[in-house]
Amino acid sequence: MKIVYSELEKLHHPQYEFSFGKLVPYPEKNIRAQIILEELKKRSMGDLVVGPDEFPLDHLKAVTDPEMVDFIQSCEHLKEDESVFPHIFPYRDFTPDFSAHPRINLKKAGYYAFDVGIEIDRDTFTAAKASVDVALTGADLIRSGREERVFSLCRPPGHHAGYSHFGGYCIFNNAAVAAHYLSTMGKIAILDVDFHHGNGTQGVFYEQPEILYVSLHGDPAESYPYFSGFADETGSRLGCGTNVNIPLPAGIGDDQYRKYLEQGLLAVSEFHPEVLIVSLGLDIYKEDPLSNIGVSSGFFSEIAARVCSLNIPVLGILEGGYDMRDLGVNGANFIESLATTG
Numbered sequence: 001m002k003i004v005y006s007e008l009e010k011l012h013h014p015q016y017e018f019s020f021g022k023l024v025p026y027p028e029k030n031i032r033a034q035i036i037l038e039e040l041k042k043r044s045m046g047d048l049v050v051g052p053d054e055f056p057l058d059h060l061k062a063v064t065d066p067e068m069v070d071f072i073q074s075c076e077h078l079k080e081d082e083s084v085f086p087h088i089f090p091y092r093d094f095t096p097d098f099s100a101h102p103r104i105n106l107k108k109a110g111y112y113a114f115d116v117g118i119e120i121d122r123d124t125f126t127a128a129k130a131s132v133d134v135a136l137t138g139a140d141l142i143r144s145g146r147e148e149r150v151f152s153l154c155r156p157p158g159h160h161a162g163y164s165h166f167g168g169y170c171i172f173n174n175a176a177v178a179a180h181y182l183s184t185m186g187k188i189a190i191l192d193v194d195f196h197h198g199n200g201t202q203g204v205f206y207e208q209p210e211i212l213y214v215s216l217h218g219d220p221a222e223s224y225p226y227f228s229g230f231a232d233e234t235g236s237r238l239g240c241g242t243n244v245n246i247p248l249p250a251g252i253g254d255d256q257y258r259k260y261l262e263q264g265l266l267a268v269s270e271f272h273p274e275v276l277i278v279s280l281g282l283d284i285y286k287e288d289p290l291s292n293i294g295v296s297s298g299f300f301s302e303i304a305a306r307v308c309s310l311n312i313p314v315l316g317i318l319e320g321g322y323d324m325r326d327l328g329v330n331g332a333n334f335i336e337s338l339a340t341t342g
């Protein structure tokens with residue numbers, strides 16, 4: 001078991017976001033991964049922690065529009081007090097030839113953004129690339145056969161970022177990059193237990209038969225990201241049947257969540273993947289300010305134990321989770337269980 005972490009991930013630290021017309025403190029704090037790391041050290045798991053290797057951008061660009069990657073990277077040239085805040089968006093009934101005009105233009109951030117939840121500054125690319133490298137290092141430890149279980153403390157999170165869009169606090173899709181990297185081994189499954197539907201991950205692999213995406217999440221009829229995550233989204237073309245959405249009723253708590261989790265795990269085991277990636281959102285926790293599912297702190301240990309019972313290599317990747325008081329304990333509960341379950 002190894003745990004991958006990078007200090008560089010903290011460099012991206014927006015202060016505010018617009019939420020339903022109000023300027024509110026940014027919930028995706030830059031110390032989220034560090035808080036979990038500190039709790040792991042308290043539990044004497046510090047010697048399992050390794051830094052990331054640096055990977056070429058090709059792995060990221062295999063599942064991300066290279067021009068979007070270049071756009072985020074171009075923001076490295078901003079001044080210290082400058083930032084890009086998407087606020088103008090191309091609309092659906094107007095489809096000009098965008099290639100005729102450069103999109104590497106800071107006023108056109110809305111071309112790639114699907115919400116106004118992200119502010120980009122000159123350090124954002126460094127942090128988001130570090131988060132991708134943390135995921136890829138975990139994937140490489142498994143692909144090379146050196147480890148059977150790894151947890152990548154990715155931050156910023158990734159599951160809302162798609163091939164050519166970012167948003168929902170996510171810049172690049174860490175789990176998707178890792179899944180693509182691991183796919184040389186054979187079939188890969190992704191189990192996403194974040195409270196919010198991973199619209200980005202779903203989109204990247206929607207036509208892909210060799211990568212299964214299973215997501216348990218708050219019902220999009222009521223919950224972000226609203227436009228995706230419905231049960232009838234099952235994949236298309238060659239990927240028909242390899243997308244499984246399990247929308248959850250509000251307030252279900254541990255007992256009922258357990259039943260839905262079993263549904264998701266059954267879909268994973270029937271797919272017979274070589275590796276399982278778990279997109280771990282700690283925002284299903286009962287005290288989380290951005291969700292309504294209500295599982296307990298101890299339940300994160302149980303999720304990890306059930307995942308381990310499938311007897312395949314597991315790569316855990318941190319997604320959301322915004323209750324800063326218990327985030328460290330909840331994350332460490334999952335990771336410790338991943339490390340200690342036989």
Ligand SMILES: [Zn+2]
Nearest residue numbers: 194195196320
């Ligand atoms: Zn979430």
